[in-house]
Amino acid sequence: MAGPYVLIFHRRGADGDAPLVRLLAEVRGELAERQARLFERAGASEVRIQTEWHADKAFGEMLAHLAPTRGGLIVLGSGAVPLLSGRDARRLVDLAGSGLRRALTNNRYSSDICAVGRAADLRSVPSLPSDNALPRWLEEHARYAVDELPGRERLALDLDTPLDIALAALAPGAPRWLRRASSEHGLAVPRLPELRALAADPHAELLVFGRSGSRTLRWLERNVRCRVRFMAEERGLRASSPLAIGGPSPANGRKPRASLGLLLDDRGASALAGVVGELAEGAILDSRVLIAHRLGADEGKWPADVDRFASDLHRPADIGDQWLRELTQSAADADLPILFGGHSLVGPGVPLLLRGAAASRP
Numbered sequence: 001m002a003g004p005y006v007l008i009f010h011r012r013g014a015d016g017d018a019p020l021v022r023l024l025a026e027v028r029g030e031l032a033e034r035q036a037r038l039f040e041r042a043g044a045s046e047v048r049i050q051t052e053w054h055a056d057k058a059f060g061e062m063l064a065h066l067a068p069t070r071g072g073l074i075v076l077g078s079g080a081v082p083l084l085s086g087r088d089a090r091r092l093v094d095l096a097g098s099g100l101r102r103a104l105t106n107n108r109y110s111s112d113i114c115a116v117g118r119a120a121d122l123r124s125v126p127s128l129p130s131d132n133a134l135p136r137w138l139e140e141h142a143r144y145a146v147d148e149l150p151g152r153e154r155l156a157l158d159l160d161t162p163l164d165i166a167l168a169a170l171a172p173g174a175p176r177w178l179r180r181a182s183s184e185h186g187l188a189v190p191r192l193p194e195l196r197a198l199a200a201d202p203h204a205e206l207l208v209f210g211r212s213g214s215r216t217l218r219w220l221e222r223n224v225r226c227r228v229r230f231m232a233e234e235r236g237l238r239a240s241s242p243l244a245i246g247g248p249s250p251a252n253g254r255k256p257r258a259s260l261g262l263l264l265d266d267r268g269a270s271a272l273a274g275v276v277g278e279l280a281e282g283a284i285l286d287s288r289v290l291i292a293h294r295l296g297a298d299e300g301k302w303p304a305d306v307d308r309f310a311s312d313l314h315r316p317a318d319i320g321d322q323w324l325r326e327l328t329q330s331a332a333d334a335d336l337p338i339l340f341g342g343h344s345l346v347g348p349g350v351p352l353l354l355r356g357a358a359a360s361r362p
Contacts, residue, residue: 003045004096005068005119008032009059009131010078012051018306020162020313024079027165027181032078034177039074042089043097049078060128072096073119077131079159080112082168082178088149091115095147103146106155108135110343113155116144153215156348162187163312164344170352189353190314191337198282198337199224199354207279209260210286211235212346219351229280233258234289260285261293269326273334280336284350287311287327287340294323312340 010032013025036047050066057065067073074096081088092115095104100117110132116122121142128134138144149155157168166189168174169182182188198204205227208220212232220228234256263275276283287308295301302308303321310318314332319325331338341349 002071003043003093004072004074004115006036006039006044006047006074006076007063007066008035008047008049008076008078009053009062010049010051011053020309020318021306023185024159024162024165024309027178028078028159030177030181031082031159034175035076035078035081035084038084038086038089039093042086042093044074044093045071058127059130060125063128063131063134064123064125067122067125068119069123071119072098072115072117073122074113074115075122075131075134076113077158079164081106081155081157082159083154083157083171083174084113088151088155091149101142101144103135103138103144104149105135105146106149107152108139108146108148111135112158114138153348153351156344157352158344160342160344161312162309163189163341164349167341167344167349167352187313190332190339192353194337195282195284195339195353199226201226201281204281205229205279206281207231207276207283207285208346208350209233209258209283210289210346211343212286212350216347216350220354223351224354226281231259233260233286234292256289256292256297258289258293261290264290264327265294269323270330272327272330273336273338274330276334276338277336282337284339284341284346284353286342286346287324288342290327291324312342312345314340 010029011025012029013022032049036049039047063075074092092104095102095117096115098117102117103114105111105114111134112131114131114134116138125137128137135146139146157164159165159168165178166182166187169179198206202225207229209231211234213235217230264272267275291302303324307319307321307324311324311328314328316325316329316332319328331340339345
């Protein structure tokens with residue numbers, strides 16, 4: 001029996017893109033090619049890297065149009081699961097080739113890769129804004145049994161930003177090509193030595209803020225000597241699409257709100273370092289939650305990708321949006337280490353940042 005089909009969504013860089021945007025597209029494109037070969041070795045019958053994208057169509061619309069009518073399907077984005085192993089790929093291929101109403105993903109509540117036993121069922125998927133909510137739709141609407149791959153922490157890492165490339169390069173067993181890409185393009189985690197020193201100091205306190213969860217908190221409790229102020233906020237910001245969740249939608253959905261965002265509303269973006277300094281000696285912050293607090297969940301209204309990427313790398317001079325530039329300048333100039341990023345930073349990124357630098361608690 002022929003193996004399943006693999007669909008990898010990839011947005012190519014354009015000639016007019018800023019260097020950081022083009023760099024991310026190139027690295028993701030390289031990852032897509034390597035993932036394609038990995039799935040071919042694992043038994044996939046065909047791998048398609050989908051580079052054509054209609055700007056007016058949501059992910060769900062594209063998937064419904066492209067899903068085959070026979071066999072199974074594995075779907076992922078080009079930046080997904082850079083630490084995927086051959087064993088992981090074989091498990092995904094086996095599930096997708098089962099012909100059963102089953103799915104396998106790296107995270108059932110915020111998916112980056114998903115194997116589906118009956119691809120034809122995806123022809124009726126609604127206009128999901130991203131792939132994150134796909135397993136939830138399969139479970140709650142298509143009545144699928146959804147399971148997760150082992151190694152959820154390892155497979156939670158995504159290359160959504162240039163900073164994520166630097167994070168992935170810190171992982172044990174990271175591919176050599178990825179480490180080389182990080183080094184050759186000068187991608188480094190800002191103020192990493194200071195954060196590691198803080199984590200080892202029992203007299204210090206570290207603030208972790210954003211879409212983090214109990215797994216990260218548990219790791220911190222077992223592996224750092226500093227105290228931890230942990231603020232988990234707006235989890236499911238991208239994955240909790242009403243189209244994927246069963247039952248009636250609330251008439252008035254609550255807008256994203258964050259406690260740290262409320263403080264910045266009163267004091268201004270340039271006050272970030274002062275606010276953090278009242279709470280801790282350093283911070284790892286999910287800046288996308290702060291942006292969503294200010295501008296809403298629609299990423300089309302957020303500062304441009306290049307602004308967010310430059311902010312993560314502490315390059316305020318390269319940021320056009322005034323609010324984000326002031327926020328980044330405050331962090332870059334601060335006496336205490338403050339690091340920005342997205343969901344990878346405050347989730348799987350935390351052990352990569354701090355592992356080996358902070359002794360276990362006595």
